[in-house]
Amino acid sequence: MRLRTICLVAAGVAGGLIALAVIVFLPLMIYPVQSGVDVQQTQLQINLRTSLLQFFGGLLIVAGAAATWRQVQVNRDGQITDRFSRAVEHLASENADVRIGGLYVLERISTDSPKDRRFVQITIGSFVRNRVPWDGGESVGEVDESLPWLRMRAPDVQTALAILARRPESPDAPKLRLSRVDLRSLDLEDRQLAGADIRRSNLARARLQGSRLDRCDFHATDLRRANLRGASLRKASLRNAHLEGADLRGADLTEADLRGADMRALNLDEAVLDGAHVDKGTIWPPGFARFGVSASLFSD
Numbered sequence: 403m404r405l406r407t408i409c410l411v412a413a414g415v416a417g418g419l420i421a422l423a424v425i426v427f428l429p430l431m432i433y434p435v436q437s438g439v440d441v442q443q444t445q446l447q448i449n450l451r452t453s454l455l456q457f458f459g460g461l462l463i464v465a466g467a468a469a470t471w472r473q474v475q476v477n478r479d480g481q482i483t484d485r486f487s488r489a490v491e492h493l494a495s496e497n498a499d500v501r502i503g504g505l506y507v508l509e510r511i512s513t514d515s516p517k518d519r520r521f522v523q524i525t526i527g528s529f530v531r532n533r534v535p536w537d538g539g540e541s542v543g544e545v546d547e548s549l550p551w552l553r554m555r556a557p558d559v560q561t562a563l564a565i566l567a568r569r570p571e572s573p574d575a576p577k578l579r580l581s582r583v584d585l586r587s588l589d590l591e592d593r594q595l596a597g598a599d600i601r602r603s604n605l606a607r608a609r610l611q612g613s614r615l616d617r618c619d620f621h622a623t624d625l626r627r628a629n630l631r632g633a634s635l636r637k638a639s640l641r642n643a644h645l646e647g648a649d650l651r652g653a654d655l656t657e658a659d660l661r662g663a664d665m666r667a668l669n670l671d672e673a674v675l676d677g678a679h680v681d682k683g684t685i686w687p688p689g690f691a692r693f694g695v696s697a698s699l700f701s702d
Contacts, residue, residue: 421458485507486508486521490525506565508525520574520576523566523575526562529562530559530562531582533558536603545647546607552589553589555587560588567613571594571596580599581599581602581603583604585604585608586607587606587607587609588605591609591611593614594614596617598615598618599618600623607627608625614633616638617636618635622642628649629649631649633653635655636654637658637659640655640658651668654673655678657678659679660678662684663680663685665685665687666687
């Protein structure tokens with residue numbers, strides 16, 4: 403028997419003996435019988451004992467309820483741990499459907515147990531990085547227009563990213579680490595990945611229209627021919643990123659870092675560029691200055 407259990411049993415026995423002593427002797431001390439049979443004092447003793455019994459009985463019920471609640475919590479934590487372990491095992495399966503099932507179990511765990519949400523997000527992010535690593539270096543050559551959409555060639559990765567994009571916003575949430583991953587032809591419209599670290603990844607031809615990508619780090623990321631129409635990229639880092647042919651119609655690039663970026667995108671004149679940071683290495687579409695952009699935007 404563990405020491406903690408022994409201590410709890412001893413404390414319970416001691417508490418019971420103290421309660422018994424109080425019930426038996428306290429009425430005698432408060433309402434003593436002076437001599438002979440004192441019916442009034444005896445009745446007062448009985449009434450006090452009854453009240454004490456009710457009091458200690460109530461304490462016993464409360465203590466029992468607390469112990470039961472604690473055991474329920476322990477059992478629940480144990481069940482969540484088991485579910486988490488099985489879900490992680492499923493992520494290593496050779497079967498894509500099993501991996502997808504494991505991802506949905508992890509999402510359910512993050513919903514049922516907010517305190518485990520951080521570990522779930524870290525686990526899913528690690529799964530994406532391991533499943534589709536990108537080591538292709540800088541963007542070269544043409545964008546592969548014949549490459550199947552991510553949901554077709556890697557449905558488990560598409561599911562993982564959709565789950566991460568559904569995560570509730572929280573100030574203490576971990577940063578999403580999605581650097582050096584192959585997310586070409588990703589389809590993630592109107593979702594939320596604000597603050598994610600997506601450096602040196604490949605998102606060529608990705609559909610990200612309407613998505614919230616504020617404060618994302620896209621340093622040296624391939625976004626060629628990506629659909630960023632209406633996306634929010636406020637304060638995002640696009641240093642040395644490649645956006646040739648990307649659709650930026652209605653995109654919000656307020657205070658974005660565009661230093662060294664190739665901004666030969668489509669519909670750039672319809673994007674919001676207020677306060678964007680640029681330098682001499684920023685590449686603009688031919689004749690872009692004609693669209694009324696402030697001259698200060700082109701200075702270091």
